[in-house]
Amino acid sequence: MDDGGTLRAKPGRERGRKGPARLTISELAARIGVSKGTVSRALNGYPDVSEETRRRVHEAAAMHGYAPLSTARRLATGTTRIIGIVREAQPAPMSEAFLGEFIGGASAALAERGYDLLFATPTKDEAPIASYRRLLDEGRVDGFILYRSETDDARVRWLREWGAPFVVHGRTRDESGYAWLDTDNIASFYDATTHLAGLGHRRIAMVTGPERFNFVRLRTVGYVRAMAEMGVPPHLIASDLSPRSGYLATRAILAGPTPPTAIVAITDAVALGVMHAAIEAGLDIPGDISIVGCDGVESAAWAARPLTTMATESRHAGARLAEMLLALIGGADPDSLHEIWRAHLLRRASDAPPRAQTRQRQTGRPE
Template sequence: MPARRRGVSIEDVARAAGVSRQTVSNALRAPHRLRAETLERVTALIEEMGYQPDQSASSLRSGTRRVLAYTTPETDPANPNALMSGFLEALVSAAGAAGYRILLVRPRPGQEAVPALEEVIAARTADAFLLSDVVEGDARVRFLSEVGFPFAVFGRTEPDLPQSWVDVDSVQAMIDLVGMLAGQGHRRVAFLGMSADLPWLRHRTEGFRTGVRRFSLVAHEATADGPEEVIDVARTLLERRPRPSALLLVDDWLAPGAYAAAQAEGLTVGVDLAITGFNDMPYAQLLQPPLSSVRLPLRRLADALVSRLLQLIEEQVQPEAGLLLPAEPVIRASVPQGFERS
C-alpha cells in the first residue's frame, strides 16, 4: 500500500481524476450515485494519493454523526456465527469506504430490543440503524417506522412497512440447486429442514418445493433440530424405497448429521448420494467429501445496505422497493459429477 501523503485535498483528487469535487465527495459518501467505472477510478486515486476527508468538518456541516448503528445478533463466543461475522466485516468495510463508522448495539441482559434503540436515538449517537435477523412482526422495525428514524434491513420488511431492505434470493437459489440435480438425472430427492419458523428457512423450503414441481421430481421432506435428531431423521429419509439419490439441506449446520446418516445407511456421499447445504460455512470445505452449498454475497449485501442508508441519511429518499440479490451455488465433491439416472 502506498504511503499516505499529508496535505492532499479533495480538489487534488478531483483534478487527478478529471472529475468534479462533488464526484469525489460522492465516491466517499454516496457511491450509489456514480457509474461503476467512475467509482472504481476515483476510489483508486483516493487510496493512491492518501486523501483523508475532514470528518469533523463534514459532520458539522451536515449535522450527522457519520455513524451507523448495527443491532448485532447474539452469538456464543465459544462457537461464533461465522456467517454473521463475515457480514460484519463486509459492513465495516462498506461503511468505512463511505466515511462512516459502525456502532454495535445490543440490549442489556433482560432489556427488550426497542428500549436499546431508544437509548441510541436519545443520545444522538447514530444517524441510522441497520437491522438483521428480522422476523415477522419485528418490534424493532415497527418502532423505527413509527418514529421515522432511518433504517435498513438485511432481510425483508412486511408490505405495509418501509421497503428499505436487501435480501438474498433464497427461493431462486434453492430452485437452481434442484434444477442442477434434475439436470444430472436425479428424479427422487429429499429435503431436510428445521422446525424454526424463520423467514429465511421458509424461503429455502419454498424454493425446494417450487423446484420439485417445476422439474417434476418425487420428493420427501422432514425437519430436525438437535444433532442426534438430525441423524435419525436423515436416516428415515434415506430408508425410503425407492431411495432418494439426493438430499438437500436447509442449512449447512445439518450436514455433519446428514453425512453420519449416509454412512450408517452404507452410502458414500458424492458417489451413492448427493448432498447440498446452504450458507457455505467455513467447515463445508472440511467435510469429506467437501459439501456443495450456496454462498451468500456478503460484500454485495453490505454495499447495497450502506448505499440505501446513505440515500436515507443524506438525500432523505425512501426506497420504493426491496432489493433481492442472487446467491452463488458452490458445487463440490458431495455432488457426484457422473451420476446416472436410476
C-alpha cells in the same frame, strides 16, 4: 468544514514535536486549491464530489496526518457517521462465517465513505427493541443494518414508525415502506432441488429451520414446489439453524425406512451438521448421499467433503446494503431501494448421481 470544524492531528503531532503544524480546514483547502466546502464534503463522503477530488483531499489529509474532528462534526451537523448493527441477545443459531463475511463487506464499504460500524450486543434481559431505542435516544448512530429478517419483524415495524434510516438483509411479508436487499430464496431452493433431480435423485429431503424467519419460509416454498413438479411428496425436518440441529435432524432422517439419497440444507452451517451425521452413519458423500447447502460461505469449501452450495454473495450483500443505507440517509425513497439477487449453484464435491443409478449405467442392469 462548512460547519466551521477543524482538523485534528493524530497522536504524535502535539506542539513541540517535529511534523506539520495543526491546520484549519481552510488552510488545507488552500493548499489543495479547492473550497473549504469541497474539503468538508470529500472527507465526509458526500456523493457530489468527484473521485479525483476526493482522492486529492484524502491524500492531502493523510500526508499532514490529520483527520476530521468528529465531536465538532457531530455537534455541527447532528450526525455521527456511525452505522449500527444490533445482534439479538439470544439469536437463533446461525453461521458465524456468514455473519463475518456479511459484516466485513458492510464495514469495508462504510469505511471507504468515512463511516464506522458499531456492532452492538444487548444484554439477555434487554427487550428486542430496547437496543435500537437506546442507540437512537443517545444519538450514537445515523442508521441501522438489519439481518435475518422475520416474516413479521417487530424491528422493521418499530424503526419504520420511528422514522429512523435502516436497511434490511432480507424482507418481511410486507415489503413496502423500507429499503431491503434479498436473495431470491424461492428460486434458490427450487434450483437446488431440481439440480439434484437432474442428477437422478428422487428421494430428496430438506432440513429446514424456524418458520418465523422469512428466508426459511421462502426457501421451503422453493423446495416444495420442485418436489411437487416431480410428483414426489416433500420430506421436511426442522432445525434451529445450528450445525448440531442439522446433525440431529439427519440422524432422524437416516433412521427412517426409506432414507433419502440427497438432502438440501437450509444453510451451509446446517449442511455441515448434515454431513457429520452422514459420515458418522458410514455413508460415502456423494456416493451414498448428496448434500447441498445455501449461503456460499468460504469455510464450507474446507469441510470433510467440500460442500456444494447455493452461493449468495454475503460479503457483497453487506457492502451493497451499506451503500443503500447511505443513499437513504441522503434522502432516497425507501421504496426505490428494493433489490433481489439470484443465487448461483457452486458445485464442489458433495453432490453426484445416486449410486444405484451410477451402477446401472456401468452394468446395464438395475440393482
